[in-house]
Amino acid sequence: MTTPQNPPSRPIDHLVKFGAADAAALLIGDKVTTFADLDAGVGRLASWLLEQVGGPGERVASWSAKTRAACLMPLAAARAGLIHVPVNPLLKAPQVAHILTDSGAKLLIANQSRADMLGGDLPEDCAVQDLKIAEDVIDSGGQGLPLSIAEPDDLAAILYTSGSTGRPKGVMLSHANLWLGAESVASYLTLTSDDRVLAVLPLSFDYGQNQLFSTWHAGGAVAPLDYLTPRDVVKAVARHGITTLAGVPPLWVQLVESDWPAETAALLRRLTNSGGALTPSLIDALRATFPNADIYPMYGLTEAFRSTYLDPALVATHPTSMGRAIPHAEILICRPDGSVTDDNEPGELVHAGPLVAKGYWQDADRTAQRFRPAPAASLYGGTAVWSGDTVRRDADGLLTFVGRDDAMIKTAGNRVSPTEVEDVAVASGLIYEAVAFGVPDPRLGAAIVLIVRGKGAADRDALAAYLKQNLPNFMQPQTIEWRAELPRNPNGKLDRVAIAADWQVVA
Incomplete structure (x- = not known):
C-alpha cells in the first residue's frame, strides 16, 4: 500500500477564474457580479488593502454583514499576501476586541456604527477603514493586483472558534486548506455552473465561508443573505432561483414550519446540514417540504474544516449516521493508545490529511493538545486533529456520533x-x-x-x-x-x- 500524496492545490484567490467571465458569481439584491467583475474587484481591493497595512503577512479583519466587500475580502487579502480574520457580525465589542488583539490585526474593515461600538476597546495599533470605502475601491476602475503566487502552506486566514475553556482561539488556515476544502465540497455535492447557492450562514464560519469557495470552484453563483425571519429565506429562494441551501438544525426547524409555495420549494435540489445532528423526524419534515432536494448531513470541526458526509441515498435507511470521510480527508476511530478500534467499538474521531489546519494562532499549548502526530495506521501520517468526539464505525464503514468529551x-x-x-x-x-x-x-x-x-x-x-x-x-x-x-x-x-x-x- 502506498502512502497518499497531498493533492495539488492553488492559491485560494485563483477561484475567481473558475467561472465563465460573463457568468454570474455573486448576487446581492439586484446587482449581479460576474466572474470577470469578481476578478477585477478582488485585484483592486487587494491592492488597496496592501497599501493600508504596508506589506504582506499582516492580519486584516472584517466585521460586517454579507456585503459585496465582505464576500471579496477573503480572496483579496489572500491575493495581497495578507491573512484574513473574519469576525462574526453577531459578536459584541468585548469578543471583537479580543479577536483583534489576539490576531494582531493591523486593519479592521467595518461600518461606522460597528467601529463606534468598539470605542476604547479598539487596539491602539489597529486602524479602521469604513466599509463604504472598500466598496468604492471595488468599483474604482483602477488597476488591481494580479493572481497571487502563494505557496500551498502559506497562511491565508485565521478563523476564531470557541473552545471549551477560555476565550475564542484562532485556527490558522492555509491556501491549501481553503482550496482543497472548496474542491472537496464542490465534488461530493456535485455542484455545477448552473447552481445558485443561498449563503445564509455567517462568513466567519468555515461552513459559511465555504459556501462562497465551493460554489465558485464549480463556476456557480452565490446569493448572500442576512435574514431576519424564515420568510426572508423563502423569498430569496424564489427571487434568485436557488438550488442549494446550507443550514443548521434550528434553521431547518423554522423553515419546515414556514409557508412554502410549491413552485419555490421545488427549486431546491440540495440541502446541506452541519453544526448539529438532524433528527429522523426533522429529516422526514425536510423531505415533505422539499421533495426535489437531496439531503446531505455533515460533520466537521474548524480545525480540520469538515470530516464526513452522508450520501443522500443512505439518509432514509441511516438517518442518524455521520456517513464517511469527505474527499481529501482520512478519518480514523482510535482508542486512547492510538490503535484503531474494531467495528462498533466507540473511539475518538481522528482526522488526518491535507484539510488539517496549521494549528492555533500563537497558542502552542492548545495546539499541542489538539494537533498531534497521526496514529500509526494513518496513510497520510504527519499531524492529525484529535477531535475529542466519541464515534462508532459499523461494518460498512458508516460512522455514528456517540458524544463529546469536552464541555462545549x-x-x-x-x-x-x-x-x-x-x-x-x-x-x-x-x-x-x-x-x-x-x-x-x-x-x-x-x-x-x-x-x-x-x-x-x-x-x-x-x-x-x-x-x-x-x-x-x-x-x-x-x-x-x-x-x-x-x-x-x-x-x-x-x-x-x-x-x-x-x-x-x-x-
Missing part, C-alpha cells in the same frame, strides 16, 4: 464556550461565581443554563441586562438561576456535574 455547548448551530459565558457574567460585578451548561432543546439543539452565586443585594434583572449588552444573542442564557452556595469537588473546584444534575432535578 452546541446551540443554534454555534459552538459556545461555557467559560466565556461565565467570565462575562462574573465581570458584571453582580455575582461571585457562575456555571454554564447546555440542556437539550428541540429548537436550539441545546439551550444555555446559567447557575450563579450572587452577591447579597444584587439586582437579578441587572445581570440579564448586562449579559444582553456584552454577549451575542446566541450566547444568551435561556435560564439564569441564583444559588446561595454552589457545590465543590474534593479539589475545591466547582462541581459542574453536581450543579447540572441538581438543576435537572429541580427543573
Whole structure:
C-alpha cells in the first residue's frame, strides 16, 4: 500500500477564474457580479488593502454583514499576501476586541456604527477603514493586483472558534486548506455552473465561508443573505432561483414550519446540514417540504474544516449516521493508545490529511493538545486533529456520533464556550461565581443554563441586562438561576456535574 500524496492545490484567490467571465458569481439584491467583475474587484481591493497595512503577512479583519466587500475580502487579502480574520457580525465589542488583539490585526474593515461600538476597546495599533470605502475601491476602475503566487502552506486566514475553556482561539488556515476544502465540497455535492447557492450562514464560519469557495470552484453563483425571519429565506429562494441551501438544525426547524409555495420549494435540489445532528423526524419534515432536494448531513470541526458526509441515498435507511470521510480527508476511530478500534467499538474521531489546519494562532499549548502526530495506521501520517468526539464505525464503514468529551455547548448551530459565558457574567460585578451548561432543546439543539452565586443585594434583572449588552444573542442564557452556595469537588473546584444534575432535578 502506498502512502497518499497531498493533492495539488492553488492559491485560494485563483477561484475567481473558475467561472465563465460573463457568468454570474455573486448576487446581492439586484446587482449581479460576474466572474470577470469578481476578478477585477478582488485585484483592486487587494491592492488597496496592501497599501493600508504596508506589506504582506499582516492580519486584516472584517466585521460586517454579507456585503459585496465582505464576500471579496477573503480572496483579496489572500491575493495581497495578507491573512484574513473574519469576525462574526453577531459578536459584541468585548469578543471583537479580543479577536483583534489576539490576531494582531493591523486593519479592521467595518461600518461606522460597528467601529463606534468598539470605542476604547479598539487596539491602539489597529486602524479602521469604513466599509463604504472598500466598496468604492471595488468599483474604482483602477488597476488591481494580479493572481497571487502563494505557496500551498502559506497562511491565508485565521478563523476564531470557541473552545471549551477560555476565550475564542484562532485556527490558522492555509491556501491549501481553503482550496482543497472548496474542491472537496464542490465534488461530493456535485455542484455545477448552473447552481445558485443561498449563503445564509455567517462568513466567519468555515461552513459559511465555504459556501462562497465551493460554489465558485464549480463556476456557480452565490446569493448572500442576512435574514431576519424564515420568510426572508423563502423569498430569496424564489427571487434568485436557488438550488442549494446550507443550514443548521434550528434553521431547518423554522423553515419546515414556514409557508412554502410549491413552485419555490421545488427549486431546491440540495440541502446541506452541519453544526448539529438532524433528527429522523426533522429529516422526514425536510423531505415533505422539499421533495426535489437531496439531503446531505455533515460533520466537521474548524480545525480540520469538515470530516464526513452522508450520501443522500443512505439518509432514509441511516438517518442518524455521520456517513464517511469527505474527499481529501482520512478519518480514523482510535482508542486512547492510538490503535484503531474494531467495528462498533466507540473511539475518538481522528482526522488526518491535507484539510488539517496549521494549528492555533500563537497558542502552542492548545495546539499541542489538539494537533498531534497521526496514529500509526494513518496513510497520510504527519499531524492529525484529535477531535475529542466519541464515534462508532459499523461494518460498512458508516460512522455514528456517540458524544463529546469536552464541555462545549452546541446551540443554534454555534459552538459556545461555557467559560466565556461565565467570565462575562462574573465581570458584571453582580455575582461571585457562575456555571454554564447546555440542556437539550428541540429548537436550539441545546439551550444555555446559567447557575450563579450572587452577591447579597444584587439586582437579578441587572445581570440579564448586562449579559444582553456584552454577549451575542446566541450566547444568551435561556435560564439564569441564583444559588446561595454552589457545590465543590474534593479539589475545591466547582462541581459542574453536581450543579447540572441538581438543576435537572429541580427543573
